Amino acid sequence: MRIDQKLKTITDQIDGLSFEYNYWALANFNVSKKALPICICIPPTAGAIITKNGNYRDRMSTLIAFLDAAEFDADGKINEIVIDKMKAVAKAFIAKLNRAGFFKMLPDNIPYSVTYDKLDDNLAGIVIELQLEEITGTCENYL
Numbered sequence: 001m002r003i004d005q006k007l008k009t010i011t012d013q014i015d016g017l018s019f020e021y022n023y024w025a026l027a028n029f030n031v032s033k034k035a036l037p038i039c040i041c042i043p044p045t046a047g048a049i050i051t052k053n054g055n056y057r058d059r060m061s062t063l064i065a066f067l068d069a070a071e072f073d074a075d076g077k078i079n080e081i082v083i084d085k086m087k088a089v090a091k092a093f094i095a096k097l098n099r100a101g102f103f104k105m106l107p108d109n110i111p112y113s114v115t116y117d118k119l120d121d122n123l124a125g126i127v128i129e130l131q132l133e134e135i136t137g138t139c140e141n142y143l
Contacts, residue, residue: 003060003132004041006102011039013096017089028119037068037089037125050133057137063129066090070116070124079124083114086125104133 001009004021011019018038020027027040044060066086070079090112098105112126 001102003044003062006100007039007041007064007097009102010093010096010100014039014089014092017093024119031067031119031123032121036123037066037086039089039093040065040067044132050137054140055137056140057134059131059133061129061131063127064090064093065115065125065127066093067115067119067123067125070122072117072122079116082124083126087112090126090128101135102132104135106130 007021008019011017016035016037018034018036020030020034020038020040021043022030022040023042027042031038031040042063042065044062047058047060050057050059066089068082068086070082094106094110097103110128110130112128114124115127116124
């Protein structure tokens with residue numbers, strides 16, 4: 001199963017959360033066609049292949065944004081409500097991702113950055129960067 005399929009499996013477990021797996025420019029174009037809130041996963045831009053005992057696992061760095069509609073040029077207190085809502089969605093996503101068994105457990109400390117009006121639509125939310133390491137890799141006998 002590809003990374004986008006694994007992550008969509010997780011977002012499908014969160015009621016009302018749409019999913020987009022794309023680069024920022026294309027996600028920006030597509031987000032207006034999707035229901036909000038949305039989880040945007042940017043394909044891995046870097047990673048590592050981990051080899052051990054004839055098993056090859058992928059560890060990829062990926063950005064995941066949790067965004068919802070926000071008022072244009074709104075007071076910070078108003079958008080803070082959206083940010084808090086997206087933090088709660090991110091926490092649910094992280095908990096479900098850790099339980100899914102696709103990747104090694106995430107670290108205890110996951111930094112996030114807050115984003116406002118970065119896309120054409122008026123959206124606010126948070127972006128996290130995760131190092132996702134496969135639990136099950138590919139055996140060298142099958143390469």
